[in-house]
Amino acid sequence: MKIETIAIHGGNVVSDTLKPVIQPITLSTTFEHQDQEGSMMYTRLENPNRKSLEAVLSALEGGKDAAAFSSGNAAGNAVFQALPAGSHIIAPDDMYHGMKMLLQTVFSGKIEVDFVDLTRPEILHKSIKSNTRLLWIETPSNPLLKISDIKSLATIAKNHKLLVACDSTFATPIFQQGLFLGADIVMHSSTKYISGHSDILGGILITKEKNDFWERIKNVQRLAGAVPSPMDCYYLTRSIKTLPYRMKAHAANAREIAEFLNNKKEVEKVFYPGLKDHEGYETAKSQMSDFGAMLSFLIKGNIKNTDRFIGELKYFSDATSLGGVESLIERRSKVQGPDSGISDQLIRMSVGIENCEDLINDMDQAFVAAFKN
Numbered sequence: 026m027k028i029e030t031i032a033i034h035g036g037n038v039v040s041d042t043l044k045p046v047i048q049p050i051t052l053s054t055t056f057e058h059q060d061q062e063g064s065m066m067y068t069r070l071e072n073p074n075r076k077s078l079e080a081v082l083s084a085l086e087g088g089k090d091a092a093a094f095s096s097g098n099a100a101g102n103a104v105f106q107a108l109p110a111g112s113h114i115i116a117p118d119d120m121y122h123g124m125k126m127l128l129q130t131v132f133s134g135k136i137e138v139d140f141v142d143l144t145r146p147e148i149l150h151k152s153i154k155s156n157t158r159l160l161w162i163e164t165p166s167n168p169l170l171k172i173s174d175i176k177s178l179a180t181i182a183k184n185h186k187l188l189v190a191c192d193s194t195f196a197t198p199i200f201q202q203g204l205f206l207g208a209d210i211v212m213h214s215s216t217k218y219i220s221g222h223s224d225i226l227g228g229i230l231i232t233k234e235k236n237d238f239w240e241r242i243k244n245v246q247r248l249a250g251a252v253p254s255p256m257d258c259y260y261l262t263r264s265i266k267t268l269p270y271r272m273k274a275h276a277a278n279a280r281e282i283a284e285f286l287n288n289k290k291e292v293e294k295v296f297y298p299g300l301k302d303h304e305g306y307e308t309a310k311s312q313m314s315d316f317g318a319m320l321s322f323l324i325k326g327n328i329k330n331t332d333r334f335i336g337e338l339k340y341f342s343d344a345t346s347l348g349g350v351e352s353l354i355e356r357r358s359k360v361q362g363p364d365s366g367i368s369d370q371l372i373r374m375s376v377g378i379e380n381c382e383d384l385i386n387d388m389d390q391a392f393v394a395a396f397k398n
C-alpha cells in the first residue's frame with residue numbers, strides 16, 4: 026500500500042459483525058472477560074479506537090508498534106520515564122520549549138540533560154558520557170526550523186549504543202520517516218497536523234522494534250495512564266485519512282509564502298528549510314519528501330512593527346500551536362519568555378490551506394499598515 030491508501034485503510038480494524046465500513050466508536054471502559062486472542066479488558070490498557078489509531082500511525086511510519094498518549098508531551102514523558110534513573114539525555118538546543126521545560130523541571134534531579142546544536146553531528150560525540158542513554162532529535166525544530174541529519178546522528182549514537190528518538194511533529198510521516206533513517210522511536214504531537222483541525226490534543230510514539238525498552242514505554246502508557254479517549258482516537262484516525270492531501274496543500278502554500286517573505290524589504294530573514302539559502306536545505310532535501318508548512322521570520326523593525334503586523338492580519342489568528350487547516354501566527358518570544366534567547370522580532374507562522382493569494386494579499390496590506398507612521 027502507498028501512503029495515501031494506508032492513511033485511509035490502515036486505521037480500519039473493524040471487528041463489528043455488522044461490518045460497518047468505518048470503525049465504530051467504542052466508549053465502554055470495560056469488556057466482558059473472554060479467553061480469546063484480540064479480546065480486551067479495560068480501556069486504560071487497550072481500546073479498539075486506540076488500536077486503530079496506533080495501527081495506522083505505525084503503518085505510516087513503517088514501524089512495528091505504536092503507543093498513543095493524551096498529548097505530545099505525555100508521549101515524550103513516557104520515553105523519559107522509561108529510562109533508568111540517573112540517565113543522561115542529549116537534546117537539541119532548539120527543542121520545543123514545553124518539552125525542554127518538562128526535562129528541566131519534572132525530571133530535574135532524576136535525569137541529566139545537555140542541550141546541543143544537533144545541526145552539527147561532528148560535535149555530538151563530545152557530549153556523550155558514560156551514563157548517556159538517549160539522543161533526542163527534533164527536526165525540523167521549533168521555532169527556528171533547524172534541520173538535523175537523522176542518519177548521521179543515529180550512526181554516531183548507535184556506535185555508542187544510545188537510543189535515538191526523533192520528534193517529527195513538524196514533518197509528519199508524510200514528509201519524513203525517521204525509523205528508516207536510523208531512529209528507534211519517532212514521536213509526534215498529534216495535536217498538530219495529525220489532528221489537523223486544532224481541536225484534539227494527542228501524542229504518539231512509533232517504534233522500529235518491539236524490544237525491552239518499548240515494553241517499558243508501553244508499561245508507562247498502561248500504568249501511568251495518560252491515554253487518549255476513544256472519541257479522540259476516533260477523530261484522529263478520521264483526520265489521518267486526509268493527512269497526505271492536507272500536507273500537500275500546506276507545503277505548497279508554505280513554499281509560496283516563504284518566497285514572498287524572502288523578497289519583502291520589511292523582512293530581515295526567513296527560516297524555512299525549503300529555501301535554497303537555508304542552512305539545512307540540502308539535508309532537508311535528502312531526508313524529507315517535502316519541507317512542511319512551518320516557518321519563522323525576523324521583522325526588520327522593532328517590536329511595535331512586529332505586533333502591528335500581526336494585529337493587522339485578517340486571515341491569520343494570533344495564537345500558538347500549529348498544524349491546523351487555518352493559518353496561525355505569533356510573536357514567539359511572547360510564548361517562550363524573555364530568557365529564551367528568542368528575538369522579539371521573530372514571528373512563527375503555521376501556514377494553513379486557505380487560498381494562498383488571499384494569504385499573501387492579507388500579509389501585503391498588514392506590512393503596509395505595520396510600517397505606517
Ligand SMILES: Cc1ncc(COP(=O)(O)O)c(C=O)c1O
Nearest residue numbers: 096097098121167194214216227
Ligand atoms: C515540536 C513539538 N513537539 C511536541 C509538542 C508537544 O505537544 P502537545 O502540545 O500535544 O503536548 C509540541 C507542541 O507545540 C511541538 O511543537
